[in-house]
Amino acid sequence: MLPVNCSGLTLSLWFFSAVACAAVSGQEAVHQVYQRGLAGDKRAVDECITKLELRLRTEPGNQLARVYLGSAYTLRSRDLGFGPRKITALRHGLALMDEAVAAASNDAHARLLRALTTQALPSLLGRRKSAQDDFETLVAMLAKTPDTLNASDQQTVYYYAGVAARESGGVARARELWKDAARHPVASELTAKVNAALAQP
Numbered sequence: 001m002l003p004v005n006c007s008g009l010t011l012s013l014w015f016f017s018a019v020a021c022a023a024v025s026g027q028e029a030v031h032q033v034y035q036r037g038l039a040g041d042k043r044a045v046d047e048c049i050t051k052l053e054l055r056l057r058t059e060p061g062n063q064l065a066r067v068y069l070g071s072a073y074t075l076r077s078r079d080l081g082f083g084p085r086k087i088t089a090l091r092h093g094l095a096l097m098d099e100a101v102a103a104a105s106n107d108a109h110a111r112l113l114r115a116l117t118t119q120a121l122p123s124l125l126g127r128r129k130s131a132q133d134d135f136e137t138l139v140a141m142l143a144k145t146p147d148t149l150n151a152s153d154q155q156t157v158y159y160y161a162g163v164a165a166r167e168s169g170g171v172a173r174a175r176e177l178w179k180d181a182a183r184h185p186v187a188s189e190l191t192a193k194v195n196a197a198l199a200q201p
Contacts, residue, residue: 034068037075045075063104070096071117094118094127101134108141108148112157119160132168135161139177155184159194166197 030051036044052069056062073093080086097114104110115134118127138157141148149157158181166174178197185191 034072037072040079042079045072045079048072049076061103063100063107064110066100066103067097067110067113070094070098070100071113074117074121090121090125106141108138109153111138112149112153116156116160119164128164128167132161132164135164139180151184152186155181155186155190155194157181158184159190159197162197 030048033044033048033051037048049069049072052065052072055065056069059065070093073089073096077086077090077093080089097117100110101107101114111134115131115138118134119131121127135157138149139161142154142157146154158177162174162177162181165171165177175198178194181194182191182198185194
């Protein structure tokens with residue numbers, strides 16, 4: 001059985017803007033439930049999954065809702081003890097996110113949420129390359145159409161794209177991306193992380 005520790009997921013996703021999640025649900029309540037789930041509230045994770053599954057029954061083509069549901073299942077996996085249910089929840093979440101991005105490959109919000117979720121998973125699960133590819137795709141999308149994402153999400157993309165690049169050995173590429181992130185100093189905590197990354201030798 002593979003050990004699955006999704007503790008890094010919360011920190012990554014806190015930097016993802018509320019705009020996309022609010023659009024998924026049509027109400028701020030679901031966004032709040034999702035945020036509580038990120039913070040470790042197990043009941044909120046279950047509530048979020050229930051709400052999103054109901055939404056998909058009435059809107060089966062809502063791929064942004066689907067990718068949020070997939071991310072919520074990875075949070076459920078985070079909260080479960082080691083065993084088959086933990087792995088099943090994780091695999092289901094990943095499958096939902098992959099299905100959503102495949103169906104809506106130009107949806108930057110869906111791709112960003114999948115990238116942040118998979119980048120935070122343990123490397124032994126083999127999803128780091130997928131996350132890096134997502135980030136590079138998002139960087140290309142922003143180069144072509146900068147207003148695809150708001151300034152906060154752009155900062156997130158460039159910072160985590162840099163992290164992914166450095167992890168794969170692309171030190172020079174990582175610095176380029178962090179410099180792009182520094183041009184969008186929206187979230188103070190993430191700005192501090194960007195500055196710390198640029199200060200590395």
